[in-house]
Amino acid sequence: MDLPDHAHEFLASLRAERGLSVNTAAAYGRDLAQYQKTLADIGTDPTTEAVREHLSRLRADDLAPTSIARKLASIRSYHRFLVSEGLATEDPTTAIASPSRPATLPKGLTIDEVASIIEAIPGVEPLDVRDRAITEFLYATGCRVSELTTCDLHDLDVETTTVLLTGKGNKQRLVPIGSFALKAIEAWLPVRLGLRKPGADPGALFLSSRGNRLNRQGVWRIVTARGAAVGIPPDRLSPHVFRHSAATHM
Secondary structure, X not given: OOOOOOHHHHHHHHHHHOOOOHHHHXXXXXXXXXXXXXXXXXXXXXXXXXXXXXXXXXXXXXXXXXXXXXXXXXXXHHHHHXXXXXXXXXXXXXXXXXXXXXXXXXXXXXXXXXXXXXXOOOOOOHHHHHHHHHHHHHHHHOOOHHHHHOXXXXXXXXXXXXXXXXXXXXXXXXXEOOHHHHHHHHHHHHHHHHHOEOOEOOOEOXXXXXXXXXXXXXXXXXXXXXXXXXXXXXXXXXXXXXXXXHHHHO
């Protein structure tokens, strides 16, 4: 694992002073490796804003609030260790509150709320066409956000109106699309051609504005922004809420 500076000393101290098991210490290590990847991606030293960006990425990955709280606790403990050992002068996590832990599953959307989100997306600009296809796809298939972002063009079968989704552990399942989602995707496909990078095409069904494969954070931002446009706050909406709503309505 690619760990932050002094992380090995921190993990050793956890095992020595708190008597943590090998597995628990390894979980701390994985949390810190994820954190290090975010720091490397955004090219910055640990700061409060960097920690907030990391938490935003975790939320975009549809992690449960309890999992995010645990990962933040790992990062918080690591920075407190650095300060206590004189290896750092400031703890960037002091201004960050732990995520709240809901007692119940997030409430799904009503059929009318889903319809209002989709119908409010205009069908003129390229990204509007894409976002309508994405929301229709999420609702029609009940897929996970990772299944959407890993979906390729060749996974879509227009003739049988099905799509092959690849989920956790590379397990695949064939899912019907439905006429509304298929129509939105068929409108998106010619638009997609204009977003491809010159001389390169990642083969993904959904692309970013720069022609890359759309990632989880991108889908999360699209869904929350489209919901906010019709008055549904971000804390009520995510790709996972779309999945939960689709299952409930089915």
